Amino acid sequence: MTSPYPILSILGILIVTLTLAAGLIWLERRLLALWQDRYGPNRVGPFGLLQVLADMIKIFFKEDWIPPFADKAVFVAAPAIIVVTVLMSFAVVPVAPGIIVSDLDVGLLFVLAMSSLGVYSVVLAGWSSDNKYALLGGVRAAAQMLSYEVFMGLSLMGVVLLAGSFNLTAIVEAQRNLWFVAPQFLGFVLFLIAGAAETRRLPFDLPEAESELIAGFHSEYSGMKFGMFFVGEYLGVILISCLITILFFGGWLGPVLPPIVWFLIKVMFFIAFFILMRAALPRPRFDQLMSWGWKLMLPLALANLLITGAVVLAWRS
Amino acid sequence: MFSVVRTIWYVLLHMFHKRITVQYPDEKPYLAPRYRGRIILSRDPDGGERCVACYLCAAACPVDCIALQATEDPTGRRYPEFFRINFSRCIFCGFCEEACPTYAIQLTPDFEMGEYQRPNLVYEKEDLLINGPGKYPGYNFWRVCGVQIGGKDKGEAENEGPPVDIHSLLP
Amino acid sequence: MKMATVYVDGRAYEMDPKQNLLHACLQLRMDLPYFCWHPAMGSVGACRQCAVKQFKDESDQHGRIVMACMTPVAEGARISIRDPEAVEFRQAIIEGLMLNHPHDCPVCDEGGECHLQDMTVMTGHDYRRYTFEKRTFRNQYLGPLVNHEMNRCIQCYRCVRFYREYAGGNDLNSFSLRNQVFFGRDRDGVLENEFAGNLVEVCPTGVFTDATLKRHYTRKWDLQMAPSVCVHCGLGCNITAAERYGMLRRLVNRYNGEVNGYFLCDRGRFGYEFVNSERRVRQPVLRGKPASAEPALEHLRELAGGSVIGIGSPRASLESNFALRSLVGAERFYAGVPGAQSRLLKQMVDVLRNGPARTPSLREIEHCDAVLILGEDVTNTAPRMALSLRQSVRQQPAEIAERMRVPLWMDHPVREIAQDQKGPLFIATPSPTRLDDAAARSHRAAPDDVARLGFAVSHLLDQGAPADLPDALRGPAEEIAQALKSAKRPLIVSGPSLGSAAIIQAAANVAWALPGAALAFTAPESNSIGLSLMEAPALDAALAAEADTAIILENDLYRRLPAAVVDEFLARFRHVAVLDCVESATTAKAELVLPAAAFAEADGSLVNSEGRAQRFFQALLPTAPIQESWRWLGEWETLDEILGAMASALPHLATAASAAPGASFRMDGAKVPRSPHRYSGRTAMLAQIDVHEPKPPEDRDSPLSFSMEGTPDQPPSALQPFFWTPGWNSIQAVNKFQEEIAGPLRQGDAGVRILEPGSQRPPFFDQIPPPFQARDGEWLLTPLYHIFGSEELSRLAPGIAQLSPQPYVALNPEEAGQFGGEVDLLGQRISLVRIADLPRGLAGVPVGIPPFAGLDLPMWSRISRPS
Incomplete structure (x- = not known):
């Protein structure tokens, strides 16, 4: 089921996601302030909304500096990769019935594939900067992505088993009676954690880690190249929120209100939750992160898959 | 794991707390008299410059942003010929006030001294000197010290006996 | 030397048994407060501040408080500085001293x-x-x-x-x-x-x-x-x-x-x-108009390219003189000293280099026990030496104290023992000197008679020396000869100040007749000996030189030669270029004046009258275009380069290069800081000009830095910029820098000697002048030196200028009787001063004070009633 107006959908999704990503900057700062008993940006325009515009103007006019010691081609490509891969993932996200760019049968696999590619951005940025902090950030990102990718995919397989499809629209439709969060609660928690790690959001921002690595992989970036990493990160937050909504919370399904509104409400809720996590949680040590991933999350994800598989098998037979 | 969830919950509850931000400049905060803001040079109760150019503030300054030159009026009263504070370097630590033996240099509860041009942050004595004793009314160094200046002869300072008559033969 | 073991707070230390405990403790770098003790003046025990506890033996727990400065170091002594009672005692003493100390x-x-x-x-x-x-x-x-x-x-x-x-x-x-x-x-x-x-x-x-x-x-x-x-x-x-x-x-x-x-x-x-001073030259002046450095320098190069002579200066550094010598060529370089003085200096250097008498340092002078001063008013020609000579008269009386087993650091007992006794110090000068009160006997004589006395003494000491011994001289000469002969460390002091070669020859004869005697000459200016060692012809030779251009280095010729001679001399050149730090009559006549750095703004070396080459360093960077003369004159980038060039051109001066470490010297990789670590105001002192602080200037010429950053350790003595150690902010901190209190600095004293005596005694001088004959209506104008006023540069300091005398002429009161309060001399009206004891026929005039600057003294002149 592909959109009848592909160009319109593409443009629509592109514009909405990018605007949303920009708006998120304001939203995050306001929410963080709210939870820290502050105001946040409230001076520029109503409620400080135009702060986003001011920030964008600022970042566009900043000097776009490429360090003379950097590997120039890779240095330029790295921020593009992250934006492109995340935006590509949005192609298969069903916002509402009929609002989707390409309703792939292997939609979920495509999303996983794209998010795996996204790690190249960080690793290459870290390497091409030729800066010890950036390199450390890149190395950390590679290790973190590898570790958390594994059980991210595994944690979703329960959903796939229940829905019997990789097609995201089909997965949503399969939740008409019961959101998968109920049968797959463990899978949901695992995916939430893996998703946060995948977007390198706090508390999993070890590749950036201001207090240890200055700004990690993007230490050397400035101007709009830095802006692209920034936008990429917020796009990632939106994407993971969309996926959680689709996979565990019935996507656009809901009573009374139009489907797209339901979808947006659910997505905004998870975005807010990600911001809350940032406001509340400290950053773990790197060895803690790795041992969590391999020693706790992976076994749990495998167990979840085995039990779900067993239950589905028993149910079917 | 539970503590993580609890932390998230507690942080969420902060939504309903009162905000502590003071909406400066719509709303001015209260600053205590001993707040460490803009530095001034005060005058003694008799209206004279308190600074005796002893250089102790300059020596105490950790960023070396105070420069002055001592000079004397014809009666022997010492004062700074120039007194310069480079506020673009000042860290408002208050060491100069601690070091000052005459209560001349004082930090005031005023921090609104932003400038677009750094040279405007270089304050000379005319910019620093105020017309009163500041936080310490009543103290006049020259009434305590033993040096003779105009209007105060030897032996006229506080707690001083009259000058010794060295030609006297009385024990 | 045998050392005594003293226990201080339970630890054993080696101390010099000839010293007191305070001296010994300070030498071991302990902190013990004191006031009245001074390393050069000994102990009197007046202030009670250096109290320490002394214990009888190991079992003594009680002890008693003694003054460390009055207690001799003794083998096995046990003292405590940290004993609570001693600490409290010292605190109470300070409290007492502070009762009346003002809040100042x-x-x-x-x-x-x-x-x-x-x-x-x-x-x-x-x-x-x-x-x-x-x-x-x-x-x-x-x-x-x-x-x-x-x-x-x-x-x-x-x-x-x-x-x-x-x-x-x-x-x-x-x-x-x-x-x-x-x-x-x-x-x-x-x-x-x-x-x-x-x-x-x-x-x-x-x-x-x-x-x-x-x-x-x-x-x-x-x-x-x-x-x-x-x-x-x-x-x-x-x-x-x-x-x-x-x-x-x-x-x-x-x-x-x-x-x-x-x-x-x-x-x-x-x-x-x-x-x-206001009279500093701060800008190049080209044909009377201020010019900038480039055209001035270009003009100098142009002039130097033509036919040119150079006139050096005894108050310029070795480097500056050498730079001028290299610029104009050795054969066209003249010492800026008049012929008579130049010959005297050369004679002095020859006597010191060829003869066996060694020049003593001022410390050695202090320890000489019999002194003969021939013709020098030392207080006014080499003032610091007079202070040393004053100490030398205490040497013989000190021996009595030593025999009575009174240690020499016990100042008052030693003085009480000596009473009015003084060591033999004999002074022979035309006019009274400030040292006369310390002298065993002073002789007032005309310059030639001073020399005759010297020759007489030398003949009495060594029959080989030429003799002209009339009865009038025999008495005093025998007294002097006897005293010198019986002394352990005899010293002869003389110099060029009376303009008499005979006096210098007489002094040399006395020193040579007395094996082991030291011979100290004064030198008129800071680098007179250094310039003399360059062996350039005198100023008089330059008067005959043929050239278009004269380049004059830091020298006011009007203070060297009579004004008329200088006028004529300068008029012979088409171009005259002068480098100097202060305006003078000579700079006023110059076509090109270049601003030279004064001593505190320059790096360079000077050779003092002892023959010791010493380096001076910049304390302040001069404001451009002022720079060292050797930078104006040469293309050398650094001091080390010019020192290298000088060492190869003048090998006998090569040692001067080692007077201080070169610019590449570092201590643990760091330079030596010129400022104390608490230097203040760096970010404000220039903020009114530019808020961006300038980088500290680099010093290519020396291992000193223009900042407080650098080594915290004690540098070699020639580089020691100031004395400071924690807790010792005053100049007394020097105790902590000495190898031995009042001895050499820990890294050895600064400077290298470049004049060492020869081993063979040259033949005695035999040109004994005839006795002085007074003339009728004419007087021999004799130079009288003044510590304040006779020296060229210090005259420009307001304090010194205030103490300088007005021009005068001095006569014996009997001869002065024929005049009133003023006389006519050299066509000017001069006030008359009466000096008792001034030999008849002599008229003393103050040196270096107009109108007597530039005169070739001594000279005969008429003195008459004012018309």
């Missing part, structure tokens, strides 16, 4: 380098309990150099001990009694002694302070300092020059055990103000 520190010039402050902190006294009145005093006016603030006095008696007993002054004394003891003069007036400036350093607090510093006061911690050498006479005393805000602020003594020790003369200490 913020406005006191001594603050920040005050020995009393240091000792108060060291003892821990911090709270005033005494609430009664403080006694006060009225201050006295003590002249333009020293300031008096008597309230601050703590009655340590150091000032009168130095002034009266060490320096021989008698117008400073202690008056009144009990807690009202007053140190000053009987009435207001200028301190008469030439070493009064040392009171500034001798006084442990702010009673005597530097009055010249007061006019541009800066704390010690704010000064940028560099090791320097005094340029106001030939002795080359070591000084520390100090800068702030681009201006030379003051000089203090820089200890050099071999040269000046702890003291300077007032000309050296206060003459520095010429550097800040």
Whole structure:
């Protein structure tokens, strides 16, 4: 089921996601302030909304500096990769019935594939900067992505088993009676954690880690190249929120209100939750992160898959 | 794991707390008299410059942003010929006030001294000197010290006996 | 030397048994407070501050409090500095001293380098309990150099001990009694002694302070300092020059055990103000108009390319003279010294190089036990040497004390034992000198008769020496010869000041006739000996030289030759270029004047009268275009380059290059900082010009840095910019830098000797002059030197200028009777002064004071009643 107006959908999704990503900057700062008993940006325009515009103007006019010691081609490509891969993932996200760019049968696999590619951005940025902090950030990102990718995919397989499809629209439709969060609660928690790690959001921002690595992989970036990493990160937050909504919370399904509104409400809720996590949680040590991933999350994800598989098998037979 | 969830919950509850931000400049905060803001040079109760150019503030300054030159009026009263504070370097630590033996240099509860041009942050004595004793009314160094200046002869300072008559033969 | 083991707070130390405990403890770098003790003046036990506990033996727990400065070091002695009772005692002493000390520190010039402050902190006294009145005093006016603030006095008696007993002054004394003891003069007036400036350093607090510093006061911690050498006479005393805000602020003594020790003369200490004078040349002047550096330098190069002669200077550094010599060629380089003086200097150098008599350092002079001064008014021609000579008369009486087993550091017992006895010091000069009171006998004689006395003494000492011994001379000559012969370390002092070669020859004969005798010559200017060693022809030879251009280096020819001669000489050249730091009659005649750096703004080397090459360094960077003369004259980038070039061109001066470490010298990779670590105001001192602080200037010429960053360790002595150690902010910190208290600095004293005696005695001089014959209506104008006024540069310092005499002519009172208060001399009306004892036929005139500057003295002249 592909959109009848592909160009319109593409443009629509592109514009909405990018605007949303920009708006998120304001939203995050306001929410963080709210939870820290502050105001946040409230001076520029109503409620400080135009702060986003001011920030964008600022970042566009900043000097776009490429360090003379950097590997120039890779240095330029790295921020593009992250934006492109995340935006590509949005192609298969069903916002509402009929609002989707390409309703792939292997939609979920495509999303996983794209998010795996996204790690190249960080690793290459870290390497091409030729800066010890950036390199450390890149190395950390590679290790973190590898570790958390594994059980991210595994944690979703329960959903796939229940829905019997990789097609995201089909997965949503399969939740008409019961959101998968109920049968797959463990899978949901695992995916939430893996998703946060995948977007390198706090508390999993070890590749950036201001207090240890200055700004990690993007230490050397400035101007709009830095802006692209920034936008990429917020796009990632939106994407993971969309996926959680689709996979565990019935996507656009809901009573009374139009489907797209339901979808947006659910997505905004998870975005807010990600911001809350940032406001509340400290950053773990790197060895803690790795041992969590391999020693706790992976076994749990495998167990979840085995039990779900067993239950589905028993149910079917 | 539970503590993580609890932390998230507690942080969420902060939504309903009162905000502590003071909406400066719509709303001015209260600053205590001993707040460490803009530095001034005060005058003694008799209206004279308190600074005796002893250089102790300059020596105490950790960023070396105070420069002055001592000079004397014809009666022997010492004062700074120039007194310069480079506020673009000042860290408002208050060491100069601690070091000052005459209560001349004082930090005031005023921090609104932003400038677009750094040279405007270089304050000379005319910019620093105020017309009163500041936080310490009543103290006049020259009434305590033993040096003779105009209007105060030897032996006229506080707690001083009259000058010794060295030609006297009385024990 | 056998050392004694002394236990201090339970630890064993090796101490010199000839010393007292305070001396020995300080030498071991212990902190023990003191006031009245001074390393050069010994112990008197007046202040009770250095109290320590002494124990009888190991089992003695009780002990008794003794004064460390009055207790000899003894084998096996046990003392405690940290004993609570001793600590409390010292604290109580300070508390007592502070009862009347005014609340002056913020406005006191001594603050920040005050020995009393240091000792108060060291003892821990911090709270005033005494609430009664403080006694006060009225201050006295003590002249333009020293300031008096008597309230601050703590009655340590150091000032009168130095002034009266060490320096021989008698117008400073202690008056009144009990807690009202007053140190000053009987009435207001200028301190008469030439070493009064040392009171500034001798006084442990702010009673005597530097009055010249007061006019541009800066704390010690704010000064940028560099090791320097005094340029106001030939002795080359070591000084520390100090800068702030681009201006030379003051000089203090820089200890050099071999040269000046702890003291300077007032000309050296206060003459520095010429550097800040209005008469400084600060811009190149081309044909009477200010010019910038480039065209001026181009013009100089152009002139140097043509037919040119160069005239050097005895007050310019070796480097500057060598630069001029290289620019114009060795055969066209002339020493800027008149022929007569040049010959005298050459004779002096030859006597010292060829003869067996060695030049003594000032320390060695202090230890000589019999002295003959021939023709020199040392106090006025080489002032610091007079202070050393004054100590030498204590040597023989000290032997009596030694026989009575009184240690020499016990100052008053030694003086009591000596009473009025003085060692043999004989002075033969035309006019009375300030050393006469210390002399066993003074002879007043005309220059030729002074020489005749010398020849007579030498003949009595060695029959091989030529003789002309009339009966009138026999008596005094025998007395002198006897004293010199029986002395262990005899010394002959002479010099060129009377313009008489015979005197120098006589002095050489005496020294050679007396094996082991030392021979000290004074030198008229800071680099006279160095210039003489360059062996350039004298100024008189230049008068005959043919050239288009004359380049004159730091030299006012009008002070060398009569004005008419100089006028004619300068008129012979199409172009005259002068490099100098101050305006003079010569710069006024020049087509091109280049601003040369004064001593505190320059790097260079000087050779003093001892033959010691010493390096001076920049204390302040001169404002462009002022720079060292050798930079104007040559293409050398650094001091090391020109020193290298000089060493290859003049091998006998090569040793001078090792007077101080080269620019590449580092201590643990760091330079030596010119400023103390508490230097203040770096980010504000230039902020009114530009808020962006400039980078500290780099110094390519020396291992010193223009900042407070650098090694915290003690550098080689030639590089020691100032003396400071934690807890010792005053100049007394020097104790911590010495190998031995009052001995050499830990890295050895600065400077290298480049004049060493020969082994063979050359034949005696035999040109004995005939006795002096007075003439009728004509008098021999004889030079009389004045510590304040006779020297060219210090005359420009306001304080020194105020003390300079007005032009006068001095006659014997009997001869003066025929004139009134004024006479006509050299076509001018001059006031007449009567000097008793001045030999008949002589007329004394002050040297270097117009109209007597530039005269070839001594010379015959008519003196008549004013018409």
